[in-house]
Amino acid sequence: MSTEEKNPIIKIYMLGRFALEYDGEIILEDEGKIHKVWSLLGYLLANHSRKLGSQELPELLCADERSGDPAKVVKNLAYRLRCLLSDSGLPKETYIVQSGGSYSWNERLNYTIDTDEFLASYKRARQGGIDEQTAIDCYLQAISIYQGKFLPHAVYDQWAAHSTTYYHRLFTDSIISLYRLLEKKETYELMLPVCEKAIGIDAYDEDIYRIYIHCLTKMGRHKEALLSYETITNRLYDEMGVNPSGELRSLYREIMKTLKSVETDLIIIKEDLNEGGQAECCYFCEYQIFKDIYRFIARRVNRTGESIFIMLCTLTDKEDEIPSKKYLAEAMESLKVSIGKTLRKGDLFSRYSHSQFVVMLPDISYENGYMVGKRIQAAYKKNKVSKVVTMHYKLQPLDPKHF
Template identity: 30%
Template structure:
């Protein structure tokens, strides 16, 4: 029997959903097959264990009384395998079924972006990790995170906590990368990092703070003040949607409206505040 170990499957779940094997990629792009994609996503998200028919039926049809749930599941598994048919590995090998249990075949080499992010996070905050190595790993992790976990399935009850978890990891890694750049007084890198983070996590106050501060420290005081004011305007124009700006954020105005020769004193304050927000090592 062929083992297919010459293929490594790459699975994206952050910012979209796709499966790549060799030079072939299948992507979630057909709303008519939403249940089939959802089943595939669930099998991959929980690929480390076998999943029973009752569990899958409950997840797929939570509020529906099916006349033949077992038959409905088998029909959906057939449709799900059809989604995988363009790949160079038989769909029956990828999605296996035995004695009423289903699973994604973990015997075929596979990389999943969420698991890669977990590994990078652990290395970044390891007690033995050095700053330059941390920076390299942070940049790698930030490039890996493309957005929300399974965005087209974001309303599913099992997706919500996983999305919250990886969003939190992303923000912690981003804050560490900003911290390192601040320590090196590399304000251009801080600006680049902040803009990347805000393209994915629009309302992270600390990132807005760091962006305004880095703009100021790089010599662009008008842009710093403009960004600060735009953030305040957004908060105050959307009452109830977001928590009000913290005292920490509003105190930023005094710093970025100050004379240039006060920068160094302000930098010590910023670095101290950043260090307080750094997650403990794991």
């Protein structure tokens, strides 16, 4: 591409949005309205270094149409694209070059594309022989250029899917590689805004959350680390129906180990342990904590013979399948409230999966435990979502024989 300064550079953005900037002003931006015209422009720019043959564009742009003359359809789209560019306020130039039946972007124009700049910074960071600080700077540059996934309005276009995956994989790899370099220097604070940006783009990437939580922990910001852990696990439960990975759960245990500083005053420790007299309902906890309490109680039951029951509350649709995402989050929140209002202070419960809660009922008989389940059901049915999502429960005694 030309670097002559006859006119200001046309800056083309394809990561996070699709827009053309000229002389400091956004001249054109894809708003998802004339999809085929923008799709043609996107494909030309994504392949700006080559000519697109007479068969390639018709197959791309006319795959979902029953046209007797695909070449004519492409010609019409190219004409509409030229009109769009001509009327936009960009300099009067030839933007689309046609030669026979092929089309291409005019490489003689004075322009830049963020995808090219992103790749250049990424490749420079991974180039052999450069020092670590230069690699860090290049990774930071690549990360700053990446503003989101490739051509967001083309997310369902098959031709764009590969590039979307490719650029996002390099973005994630840039963050992981940057983290490894900064970890050596123990400069964890530089990673926080990087991870926050990545989470804003993809809120379900466990690798990024793991780096973010680890950095917060290393900086002594344990409560923020714990909050971030709860955020990602809730998202995985509610919206993807999966449990956090073993690595993420291990990180959670590390947070809990380091959350408390050394304290020698037993009175202060006791004040920290109690709930300040505010415990007015049952105890809700993260599943890892529930497991630890269960194992402790099981050891005691083995000696005392107490009657303790475990209840599993499950949500299903009318076909006894996992409810759709449309209703599941609201139904789980309703069930959580119903359980919390029904149980006693000495009971505890936890979220077991994206559609289940597990409950521990100490000092109770099977008959009374069964009635507790009935009361939870009755409380849950007061919510309108219960008409499409049904609550079931099972009850079994705690079995200490393996402890």
